[in-house]
Amino acid sequence: MGKYYWIFNLDRCIGCESCVLACKQEHNTLPGIQYRRLHIVNPELYPEFPTYRISIACNHCEDPACLKGCPVNAYRKRNGIVIHHPNECIGCRYCLWVCPYDAPQYSKQKRKVEKCDLCEERLIRGLEPACVSACPTQALELVEHLDSSIQGNVLTSISGFPEDETQVKLRLKGTRRIDGVQGFSKRRER
Amino acid sequence: MxxxxxxxxxxxxxxxxxxxxxxxxxxxxxxxxxxxxxxxxxxxxxxxxxxxxxYSPERLVYPLVRKGQRGGGQWEKVSWDQALEMIVDKLKVIREVSGPEAVFYYAGSGSSGALNKLAKAFWYQYGGYTGVYGDLCWSAGLEGERLVYGENRHSDPQDILNSKLLILWGKNPSYTNIQETRWILDAVESGTKLVVIDPFKNPLAEVADLFLQPRPGTDGLLALTIIQELILDGGYDREFVQNYCQGFSELKAEIGAYSLAKGAEGTGILAEQILALVDLFREIKPARIISGYGLQRYTNGGETVRAMALIPALTGNIGIPGGGWNYANLQSSFDLEIPLPPEPERIRLSIPVARMASGLHETTDPALRMAWIEYGNPLVSNPNVNKLKAGFGKLEFIVVVDQFITDTAAQADLILPAKSMFEQTDVVTSYWHSYIQIRDKLIEPYAGIKTEPWIYRQLALRMGYDGHWIPEDTEELLDKQLRTKGLSLEMLRQGPVYAPWANPVVYCDYQFETPSGKIQLVSSEAEAIWGLTRVPHYRPPVESNGSDERYPLHLVTIHPRGRIHSQFRSNRWLNEISQGPRLKMNIDDAILRSLKNGDPIIIYNDRGKINASVEISWGLNSGVVVIEEGWWLREGGSVDVLSEDRITDLGYGTAFHDCLVEVRKDG
Structure with a gap:
């Protein structure tokens, strides 16, 4: 199995978007291009469904749809990271169609696709990805292996999430927001 | 690299x-x-x-003089020499003809630093000015807290980890203090009970054990209802109250005016939920109330905070790790004495900042002729924007110092570019943690921009004043003053310094700087200074649901996540993820007005109107609407077009949230 798994704690994400801005700053992406984005499930706070925030970049899947679908082999894997090679990219955007997580981003200015490279250069220097080190609540982590202590407590999918057809390397934990749909929670009798 | x-x-x-x-x-x-x-x-x-x-392309890099009509958006680039001469000329004539009080000097809260005080070294030598007193934000609560505890202090943020019960009351740190959420979430994971009290269901309410949604402006009633239950039905800490509190019998005698039924009706919270909270206070210790800065922005805000602040005392949660009352922590604040020339007699601090809009119109003898505005954008951030704008319109000369052409700068006759935080060394303190820090000069001012002290020094020299009060070398001045406190710039460059006089857990010595030396459950100062009752009481906000049937919606303006008030609008990275002004509205209120999600709307009342879009939400009750503040005119308009310039009951604060509106579809 490849290295690197994102671990995302739904209970700890408060939607602050520090990760989004840290990613923007690290990669200095052009206007409108964000490799990492915040998604809010049920932002209307409809009371019979949970509301949670989830920050998603490339999940560096074990069986990546982008890589399989690319007609020019612009995607390759290196040390468990799905790397996009801009020199080979022809901007056809097939990868945008097949990725279930909207990870590849198309740059109109460059006429090419770009995406998260897991901050490979930072990893080589022994640093965490920019998004992980910017998270003020430790909602987002990157681990090199899924040991048993993690495996028992995580999910690969939650309702509303794509079927795991790509062997995604994102694991979710924290179910307090999902369990706590009681809205006015835990009323007490006197 | x-x-x-x-x-x-x-x-x-x-x-x-x-x-x-x-x-x-x-x-x-x-x-x-x-x-x-x-x-x-x-x-x-x-x-x-x-x-x-x-490095925003919108950043101002040279002085601009108005061309054509005021507010017309036409500017002419001038040299610093020309700009300074123009100012000196105006200042001399105005002082000669009308006196120094005809100049209105206003500094906002846009950028903190000890050197901001150097402005006074100029204005004192000018002979005076007209200025404001009070505060736009927290002062009602500061005074409410001071009347009870004598000071404005709280324990270190990390002490949240020691709490077994956390009451997040009117504060949404996921927007305004994200670093605090880490400690709160850590505590919750280790079993601490979390209660969230907020008119809007904020992200931490979703993980809370109990979530209470009071009507806006009724937090004081909720607090007094809790106190009533604790005192009359048992559960307060008798020993603590006996040892460290003053005025219990008087409080007890008057608290009977409140009851669970009245509290439930007034706040709109179910009685059983109020009791659930009271039970938590009875059962769990240490408990900490973390108050926000929204609930004091009502005409009853000071008394709200005074009443809330009594609960940790009555439950014996003061002076212990994990317990307490978090409102403002001024432990790191210290007076870095910047030497100033003698204070002239003709300083006229006659306008409460809350009432600046009216004050500009009403001030006479002499009437105001000129305004100098720095570190602020009052035409977005101060109440009653339209009236305020008309007030500025009467002045003959307005100087605004800013990094960008804000809504306020757009109404100026002369705009001077301001430095950024990276372009001059200063010292900053916090009102949350207890560290003193350097804000260091890391780059030369961008594109020849000048610092505010430079501007004042040049003006002083041109006016023939003593320039030594505003020295060229401001770092030397800071360092000299820091050394009188045993600190230095070099020390601060090594890292933030925990204020040597600060306490990680406050009041552990049970010494209180109050008239009685104890915690004041009742306060004669409240009566003597503010004309209120000795026991804190609830009075409904002047403007709230039901007070004007034409405007059935109570507008709560919350701090944005991606801005500090009106700052950061010119930031393209943040604008990429901004959704623009969106008014959160309950589904019933939306149906009543035939609005669907995303519809463009006009929010209005007698004071004005602004544009936004509607966001239907189940996170708030019918009759309450919520919008982030800080939007500029070009984005739809400042939310404070809608607010009245009213003053709070204590502390000369600003009652932004006494605000009713109606909403209709745009077009």
């Missing part, structure tokens, strides 16, 4: 983060958190976007 330097963020924000800044070839290229500052190791999205902010 560049080199990393330490600085701190001077915005008007709880967190006051220490930052590591990479500078390459004289340019700021990267912002990161400072691993040395445990409390704020990760900056927020705004802090991370300074790289874009400093």
């Amino acid at each position: 560049g080199k990393k330097y330490r600085t701190s963020c001077p915005r008007n924000c709880y967190s006051t983060c220490s930052l590591l800044v990479t500078v390459e070839d004289g340019r700021v290229t990267k912002i990161e958190g400072d691993p040395l500052q445990l409390t704020t190791r990760q900056p927020c999205l705004k802090g991370l976007s300074y790289v874009e902010q400093v």
Whole structure:
């Protein structure tokens, strides 16, 4: 199995978007291009469904749809990271169609696709990805292996999430927001 | 590669983060958190976007003089010499003909630093000015807290980890103090009970054990109802009250005016939920109330905070780790005495800042002729914007010092570019943690921009004043003053310094700087200074649901996540993820007005109207609407077009939230 798994704690994400801005700053992406984005499930706070925030970049899947679908082999894997090679990219955007997580981003200015490279250069220097080190609540982590202590407590999918057809390397934990749909929670009798 | 330097963020924000800044070839290229500052190791999205902010193409780099009509958007670039001459000319004539009080001097909260005080070294030598007193934000609560405890202090943010019960009351740290959420979430994971009290269901309410949604402006009633239950039905800490509190019998005698039924009706919270909270206070210790800065922005705000502040005392939660009352922590604040010339007699502090809009119109003898505005954008951030704008319109000369052409600068006759936080060394303190920090000069001022002290020094010299009060070398001045406190700039460059006189857990010596030396459950100062009752009582806000049937919606203006008030609008990174002004509205209210999600709307009342879009939400009750503040005219208009310029009951604060509106579809 490849290295690197994102671990995302739904209970700890408060939607602050520090990760989004840290990613923007690290990669200095052009206007409108964000490799990492915040998604809010049920932002209307409809009371019979949970509301949670989830920050998603490339999940560096074990069986990546982008890589399989690319007609020019612009995607390759290196040390468990799905790397996009801009020199080979022809901007056809097939990868945008097949990725279930909207990870590849198309740059109109460059006429090419770009995406998260897991901050490979930072990893080589022994640093965490920019998004992980910017998270003020430790909602987002990157681990090199899924040991048993993690495996028992995580999910690969939650309702509303794509079927795991790509062997995604994102694991979710924290179910307090999902369990706590009681809205006015835990009323007490006197 | 560049080199990393330490600085701190001077915005008007709880967190006051220490930052590591990479500078390459004289340019700021990267912002990161400072691993040395445990409390704020990760900056927020705004802090991370300074790289874009400093070099924004919208940033002002030279003085601009108005061409054509005021507010017409036509400007002419002038040299600093021309700009300063123009100001000196006006200042001399105005002082000669009308006196120094005809100049209105206003400094906002846009950028903190000890050197901001140097402005006074100029204005004192000018012979005076007309200024404001009071505060736009927290002062009602500061006074409410002071009347009870004698000071404004709370324990270290990390002490949240020692709490077994946390009451997050009117505060949404996921927007305004993200570093605090880490401690709260850690505590919750280890079993601490979390209660959230907020008119809007904020992100932490979703993980709370109990969530109460009071009607806006009724927090004081909720507090007094809780106190009534604790005192009359048992559960307060008798021993603590006997030892450390003053006025219990008087409080007990008057608290009978409140009851669970009245409290439930007034706040709109179910009686059983109020009891659930009372039970938690009875059963769990240490408990800490963390108050926000929204609930004091009502005409009853000071008494709200005074009543809330009694609960930790009555339950014996003061002076212990994990317990307490978190409103404002001024432990790191210290008076870095900037030497000033003698204070002239003709300083006229006659206008409460809350009532600036009316004050500009009403001030006479002499009437105001000129305004100088720095570190602020009152035409977005101060109440009753339209009236305020008309007040500015009567003046013959307006100078605004800012980094951008804000809504206020757009009405100026002369705009002077302001420095950024990376362009001059200063010292900043926090109102949340207890660290003193350097805000260091890391780059030369961008494109020849000048600092505010430079501007004042040049003006002083041109006016023939004593220039030594505003020295050229401001670092030497700071260092000299720091050394009188046993600190130095070099020391601060090594990392944030925990204020030597601060306590991680406050009031553990049970010494209170109050008239009685005890916690004042009742206060004669409240009566003597403010004309209120000795026991805190609830009075409904002047303007709230039911007080004007034409406007059935109570508008609550919350702090934005991606801005500090009106700052950061010119930041392209943040604008990429901004959704623009959106009014959160309950589904019933939306149906009543035939509105669907995303519809363009006009929000209006007698004071004015603004544009926004509607966001239907189940997170708030019918009759309440919520919008983020800080929007500029070009984005739809400041939310404070809608607010009245009213003063609070205590502390000369600003009652922004006494505000009713109606909403209709645009077009």
